[in-house]
Amino acid sequence: MTMNGSSAPPPVEVAPPPRHRPPWPSGLQANGSLGLGVLAAIGLLVWVGVNGYKQTLLVTAATYALIALGMYIPFVLAGSLSLAYGAYASIGGYAVALISTETRLPLWFGWLIGPVIAAVAAVILGLATRRLSGFYLVAVTLLFSEAFQNYLSNASFTGGNAGLASFRNLDVFGWYPSNEQLIIASAAVVCVVAFLLNRLRLSPWGIVVRSMREVPSAVEAAGTRVPILNLVALAMGAGIGALAGALFTQMSGSIQPDTFTLNLVFLAIFMPIIGGTGTPWGAVLGALIVVELTLNLPSLHTSGTLLVSLGVLLIMLVAPRGVLGYLDTGRKELMRALTPTKGTDG
Amino acid sequence: MADQPLLLEGSGLKKRYGGVVALSDVSIRLAPGEILGLVGPNGAGKTTLVDCISGTQSANSGVLTLKGARLSGPASRRAKLGLARTFQYPQLAQDLTVGENLLLGRVAMQHGSWWRMILQSIRGTFWVGRSSDATVVEAIAEELQITRLDRLAGDLTLGEQRLLEVGRALGQDPVVLLLDEPFAGSDANGVAGIIDVIRTVQRRGHGIILVDHNVDLVSSLVDRIMLLDRGHVVFDGDPAQCIASPEMQRVYFGAAALEADADFETRPDDEVLRHVP
Amino acid sequence: MTDPQLWISAAELGCFFGLLALSYYVVLAGTGFFNFAVGPYAMVGGLSAAWLVLEHGFELWLAVAIAVVATMALAAVTELAVVRPVQRRSGRSELPALVAVTAVLFAIEQLAGVIFGYTTLPGQELLNIQPITFGTSVILPSDLLLGIVTIVVFGGMALWVRLSRTGRLLRAVGDSRDAAALLGLPVNRIRLVAFVLSGLLAAVAGLLFAPKAGVSSTSGLDWALSGFLALVVGGTATVWAPLIGGLILGALQVFIPFYFGGPSLSYLLLVLAIVFFAFRPQGIFARRVRV
Structure with missing residues (x-):
């Protein structure tokens, strides 16, 4: 997204003041957000407590956040919009479900194999669409989602439209985590993924991927095979998306072909834009906002999704840096106000 | 120089777009430590030739070798052989x-194959911060007098952007450096800086191909000049001879001008204007 | 493939897809941009008319007029409030506009759900005549009207593109916005005309197709995809190419499930899309590319 980091255009044709960032990532940039993220997660967990409804909300929010984080590398960093994430999440979910119902393998194996299969599926779809970008890629991945959902409904091993249910409990080498422990683990997984993605964004790998969005020819000429890097980015995203599916399926205890709808994928595109594309934590914040608006506010009822979609348009038009982007600006302004001696030329 | 093995050698390069021939049977050679100037009017095929050598576009036919190794395939593979x-x-x-853009040239080659991309992503996730590459990049920035690595590349002037691109290419430690109009839009300082870099690369025994409209500037810098016209090489040799050659007159001013005024000044006034993008 | 009733269905779907593709085509020619919101436009056209008649007892033709005007207004708002500002900010990058138009698609779908409800409403018959029967086959009045209007609309578009000044300038603006602006062409006005016209075409398509299977707030996405596929299959060489693409897609949609079962269609559409996008993105009827 090129609106990432750019401020609204000035009304008159005056060159904007130069913007700057530290040339190399500082420890604060790479790790500072983790502290805030963990604090927020602990706050949420305390708020949730043992309330079953709130627990479901939190798991849903974690699922949304993971799908949005899965889209973060290909969509926000590399700039290619794929809408196949419903299919990837389904792969993750069905992997857990099938390992549980059809095999005697430990359940964590399902958590592992789902992301791998989803990554392979993403590479195959990516190879088939390697010449496509933009509108064409959106259209093909939409058609893929529909075809895949159709396949899940009609295949015999997936249980058809009824899907699969009643799974074994998750065991991790003999340890059977309780429901509360799993809830905490969901929040922890989101924090860890966001934290690692943020470090990845700042790493040399992240620089190459972010350059690929704007100037693929320069990246290619500098020695990175751009189509392959695209596939790697897609595969990583699909893996994280499958993790979301595994989490939701494990916690809800059932999965159907339409568990991960296209609506969810649309919302997942909007989450980083709402929260802020500058860091993966923006996608997490966006997921929390979307869950709050669409599921937790009874006064909004069905119009919560409408509010989200209109809100996204508004954010794109007037506040392209999202909520976190503005909080960050606010923080910098505050710091500058507190240290007046450093002058205005930061 | 003649007895030295050539760095870069190409022959029979052809490129056509539909019915338009952009390059017609072009041959090119470059010795170690040599600076080759590539001149010609708009549409002569200079950039197409650079693209076909670097792999940004693929030629329809022709053979290219770099230090005896066959140059083919995507640009990334050619970059690994030493092209920038x-x-x-x-x-x-x-x-x-600016710093991140410079670093791209340094690190892109470390992401050469799919398993190295995955390896690098894991490495990048767990080891964030200053690397040895950052030190190298800072040295390049100092050499080119690029200051303020914390600015966004989008805020630079055109001249600064060109300098930054040269810096990014240097990060690749190239054997052959292809510069496509590096002076256009640069001020005197920028031009001097780029000329310094060209001399340094030359002293290391690497080769440079320099594309520009400005025949005067190019001929003062290069060891040899190649004049392109509508996809054909019409002159290949000494810069001073090139400026005086009838081919030069014909290509830049047309046959009519050549007949009308044999002593025509070789540098038209609008040459400066062409550098304004 | 001998049952004439199937051919009538195929032609009907084909006309509908063709009109949607034409709606895409107008915006594409003028802006070089695929407006995915044409599917939701068509949905609004069909659904709002049905809603006004069934829920509020409006006169049929008044409801149709309101629906068409509302859809055209929606298209104008898309251009003025969303696409133009986003494209101005993002420059040559396509992604922000793509995300914006996806958000528009989603927003219209949600808005329609809130206003018109989430149930499927039957489309309104605009022509009150007896169905025409021959042998065992029946041509419904809605089929007849859709066919006639499609031919009239495409003929009108062909004339408009050839004869009117705006129509002729449309392509010039789409080819290079900057060059057109340098030449002093009224780029913004032509783009707006293209969007409004696209809204009109989509509304007509939605209104005429709604009687076939009803229309609900979620119809828009599928329609957007079908129209897009029809345009890609047909190409953009002439105004008539989208209709050819639509008819081909309509025939596939009818005959493939009939002979190979329901799920085969979605697989086939995926393969068709990948093949066309990858190997012939310019469609069957391509405009000769200038160098």
């Missing part, structure tokens, strides 16, 4: 800082 280039329209990630 800049672009006529600077290709910089506008949202990234």
